Amino acid sequence: MLNPEHICLIGTGKLSRHLAKKLRLYKGKPIYIWGRNSDKAAQIAGEFELIHLEDLMQIPMNCVAIFCVSDHAIETLANKLKGIADFMVHLSGTQTIHVLTKYTLNAAVMWPVQSFSFQSHMEWKRIPLVLEVSNTDSKEWLMELVSALGGMPVFLDEESRKKLHLAAVVSNNFLNHLMVLTETWCIENKLDFQLLRPLISQSIANLNDQSPTELQTGPASRNDQTIVQAHLDMLQAHAQLKEVYSLMSSQISENNRI
Amino acid sequence: MLNPEHICLIGTGKLSRHLAKKLRLYKGKPIYIWGRNSDKAAQIAGEFELIHLEDLMQIPMNCVAIFCVSDHAIETLANKLKGIADFMVHLSGTQTIHVLTKYTLNAAVMWPVQSFSFQSHMEWKRIPLVLEVSNTDSKEWLMELVSALGGMPVFLDEESRKKLHLAAVVSNNFLNHLMVLTETWCIENKLDFQLLRPLISQSIANLNDQSPTELQTGPASRNDQTIVQAHLDMLQAHAQLKEVYSLMSSQISENNRI
Numbered sequence: 001m002l003n004p005e006h007i008c009l010i011g012t013g014k015l016s017r018h019l020a021k022k023l024r025l026y027k028g029k030p031i032y033i034w035g036r037n038s039d040k041a042a043q044i045a046g047e048f049e050l051i052h053l054e055d056l057m058q059i060p061m062n063c064v065a066i067f068c069v070s071d072h073a074i075e076t077l078a079n080k081l082k083g084i085a086d087f088m089v090h091l092s093g094t095q096t097i098h099v100l101t102k103y104t105l106n107a108a109v110m111w112p113v114q115s116f117s118f119q120s121h122m123e124w125k126r127i128p129l130v131l132e133v134s135n136t137d138s139k140e141w142l143m144e145l146v147s148a149l150g151g152m153p154v155f156l157d158e159e160s161r162k163k164l165h166l167a168a169v170v171s172n173n174f175l176n177h178l179m180v181l182t183e184t185w186c187i188e189n190k191l192d193f194q195l196l197r198p199l200i201s202q203s204i205a206n207l208n209d210q211s212p213t214e215l216q217t218g219p220a221s222r223n224d225q226t227i228v229q230a231h232l233d234m235l236q237a238h239a240q241l242k243e244v245y246s247l248m249s250s251q252i253s254e255n256n257r258i
Numbered sequence: 259m260l261n262p263e264h265i266c267l268i269g270t271g272k273l274s275r276h277l278a279k280k281l282r283l284y285k286g287k288p289i290y291i292w293g294r295n296s297d298k299a300a301q302i303a304g305e306f307e308l309i310h311l312e313d314l315m316q317i318p319m320n321c322v323a324i325f326c327v328s329d330h331a332i333e334t335l336a337n338k339l340k341g342i343a344d345f346m347v348h349l350s351g352t353q354t355i356h357v358l359t360k361y362t363l364n365a366a367v368m369w370p371v372q373s374f375s376f377q378s379h380m381e382w383k384r385i386p387l388v389l390e391v392s393n394t395d396s397k398e399w400l401m402e403l404v405s406a407l408g409g410m411p412v413f414l415d416e417e418s419r420k421k422l423h424l425a426a427v428v429s430n431n432f433l434n435h436l437m438v439l440t441e442t443w444c445i446e447n448k449l450d451f452q453l454l455r456p457l458i459s460q461s462i463a464n465l466n467d468q469s470p471t472e473l474q475t476g477p478a479s480r481n482d483q484t485i486v487q488a489h490l491d492m493l494q495a496h497a498q499l500k501e502v503y504s505l506m507s508s509q510i511s512e513n514n515r516i
Contacts, residue, residue, distance in 0.1 A: 071482075094485055094488075113457050114456060115457055115461050115464065115473075117473065123456075127456055130453075154453060162492070163447045163449060164444075164453065166492060167440050167444055167451075169476050169503075170440050170499070171436060171437065171440045171458050172461045173474065173506075175458065176470050176475075177470075177474065177509065178432055178433055178436065179465060180474065180513070185428070190418075191418060191421060191422050193425075195371055195386045195388075196422075196429050198371070198372060198385055198386065199371050199373055199426055199429060200465075201462060202373050204433075204462050206373065207437060207455070211441060212435075212437035212441055213438050215375065216434055217373065217434075218430065218431035219431075227352055230420075235424075240512075243505060244432070244505065244506070244509070245427075245428065245432075247501060248435050251498050252431065254498075255438070
């Protein structure tokens, strides 16, 4: 009867570091870490009192292997741990569970819907963990892990997870790209980007009790073509921002005419 | 010697209501409100104990007239108050101060860089107030008003204010449009938009200590064309989101190659 009692983190990226920091111990035992970049693995192990594995094959028996690696690296590493790790978990929003089930019966996906940076503190209890499992044993073991992390479990099938991942790209990466364009514009025009912070925070806070559709304001939503055109004229030398401005304004105006 | 002792709010929109709520009294005296929509003006007056003017011409002497109206309505109303209001202030990010100085020597612009909704409470002390004045008397009177509101004064000339307004449109209205697209996608795919809230909040919180350029992640920034293409395929029936996805991904990839 299997019953994974150790955790081994595979990989040394931001997410691995956040898991190491949050877990430290699992079922009273120190957790393990292995990484292709051995120095980085040793550094995380040192910082959070983990056991550093120089060689992946030193992984203990009765182990949950958590793949905190790039999507394309998961399958190769899962293959190496075939017959060794009791239970394999990957953390990808886009990869199928089958990159693991090819090599083990007991597999799960646990995708945290969050943007992990090196600096910030993670409030795990607020983070949705999107889950998928290969069988009932995996479900039981995964829920132990979820409970150790304190995240918010949400079971979704692969198709829905991929769709939610797309939404996450839009609302995280594209939102951040708008901030890149805005910051660049501010720097080029000697304006303090920080002046916009209360506005940005309030725009997000307003989403707590209202739908973004109800919240839309501004020149494009009023179809104020004089201001839209004046802005496009100001953007002559700012190709990226001009393209985004033009596309978004026309979509906002279009939605407001409906 | 002029010395405006009364405030009259002209207009009954969101901003007028927030000013009424915050000010209530000015120099110990109740403030006045007039609006083209007389019922709405009476309602705001009732709610915050203001004096409702049925007729704009009843405006008291020694008055600051604050125009909380659409950009295109400011000049007509300023003309009506020529020789009557001591001091005129408009709140627009885009209008020149000269729509007021045509009708009075004492004029100012006070543009709050904030998105006002009907529901939310405004923390005035965090809101940048972008200021411009026509003369030194106006500056003195304006600072009294700023101090009554408790906002953060920032003097900018007209050109810089207009450039900051453009940046505000991008980081408020366009950010909100991304949220509209994301929410629509979620609804159409039976996904809970609320699952993305911690991600969105964290993306914004990360901007406190890092530049958005350093924070960019995701498939486009890694130039992972497999995922980008898979997402575009999923968006066949979602024209607006597909256009935005395609443009933003190519810009993010482009920036990352530099």
